[in-house]
Amino acid sequence: MAERKCIYVRGIGSYLPDKILTNSDLEKMVDTSDEWIVTRTGIRERHIAAEGQVTSDLAVEAAKKALADADLGPEDVDIILVATVVPDMPFPSTACFVQQKLGVKSNCPCASVEVGCSGMIYLMELAAGLLERGTCRRVLAIAADKLSAVTDWTDRSTCVLLADGAAALVLTAEESHGRAELLDTFLAADGSGAEFLCMPGGGGRCPATERSVAERQHFLKMNGREVFKRALRDMGGAVEQIFRRNAIGGEDVAYFIPHQANQRIIEAIAERICVPMEKVISTIARTGNTSSASIGIAWDSACREGRFKAGDLIVPVSFGAGLTSAAALLRWIG
Numbered sequence: 001m002a003e004r005k006c007i008y009v010r011g012i013g014s015y016l017p018d019k020i021l022t023n024s025d026l027e028k029m030v031d032t033s034d035e036w037i038v039t040r041t042g043i044r045e046r047h048i049a050a051e052g053q054v055t056s057d058l059a060v061e062a063a064k065k066a067l068a069d070a071d072l073g074p075e076d077v078d079i080i081l082v083a084t085v086v087p088d089m090p091f092p093s094t095a096c097f098v099q100q101k102l103g104v105k106s107n108c109p110c111a112s113v114e115v116g117c118s119g120m121i122y123l124m125e126l127a128a129g130l131l132e133r134g135t136c137r138r139v140l141a142i143a144a145d146k147l148s149a150v151t152d153w154t155d156r157s158t159c160v161l162l163a164d165g166a167a168a169l170v171l172t173a174e175e176s177h178g179r180a181e182l183l184d185t186f187l188a189a190d191g192s193g194a195e196f197l198c199m200p201g202g203g204g205r206c207p208a209t210e211r212s213v214a215e216r217q218h219f220l221k222m223n224g225r226e227v228f229k230r231a232l233r234d235m236g237g238a239v240e241q242i243f244r245r246n247a248i249g250g251e252d253v254a255y256f257i258p259h260q261a262n263q264r265i266i267e268a269i270a271e272r273i274c275v276p277m278e279k280v281i282s283t284i285a286r287t288g289n290t291s292s293a294s295i296g297i298a299w300d301s302a303c304r305e306g307r308f309k310a311g312d313l314i315v316p317v318s319f320g321a322g323l324t325s326a327a328a329l330l331r332w333i334g
């Protein structure tokens, strides 16, 4: 069998829209309180896209930063992959809008995946497959979601959690340019929980009608308690797979980057895998749940703060609509 190619993250970037919505702003919109939101979720504020700013716009901002970080331009991109659950429109792919807005060459393949908040890790594995096979030299992988567009702003159980943002990676098999080496990924999905976190309206099962609009079917619906339980089970399981397959334990890992959905989930996961909170990156207080973008945003912010040093093992871990879950193992280069 041919030897596997090493896969590198060459650049990383993220973007949060300017507008900030605080807990006290939400107190004026629904029956909630800053105290309830902070105690149950750890969230203090979140960023919300401007009117007219759609997912591909968020994605393009993050992509520009990742390309600059990789010292590349749009002309160097061979394939665009986008993970999102709030595409600009049901079709064509949001990746095609990114291609158009970023000015990437017209023969560049573009595709989107909808795996909820596990988007960034799924994209890393898909990119690794394309690079491994030699289909392309550089993959622009973007996770972006404008959740505010599908948030029911009258539903206090969900609107306090959700936010907008984007993150992007440039992946390559060219060793000399790596910021981090991708050592392993573990992907999973459990469709038995598909209805626990979904947007029922707008697809073939419930097309848009006056009734579907009146019934508020075009907003994100969530069974919070069930999602909470499964998040712990599945994220814990994903990390354990990464540990087992690579013969490592929590003590070998410098940093964990969990999906930023709820500070209580982040702390419970750290406890389950026996890792102190100093090793866990959390940005949830200022970002809220930015869906597929959350891991990349947390990763990028830790990177800019200079928290990683050469040789550090880093484990991102996520769960999301599907219900999907995923984890990865990276070695920081610099």
Ligand code: COA
Residues within 6 Å of the ligand: 031, 032, 033, 036, 037, 040, 041, 116, 117, 156, 157, 158, 160, 197, 222, 223, 224, 225, 227, 228, 231, 261, 262, 265, 289, 319, 320, 321
């Ligand atoms: N403000 C004030 N009260 C609220 C509220 C809000 N924003 N949202 C819900 N409540 C109320 C409920 O109505 C309920 O009232 P009741 O007891 O009178 O019925 C009470 O608070 C407790 O609700 P419950 O759903 O049990 O709270 P919880 O401790 O489970 O926390 C979540 C709710 C949503 C924060 C929690 O379940 C969660 O984080 N789930 C996972 C969500 C997630 O991560 N989703 C993203 C996946 S990618």
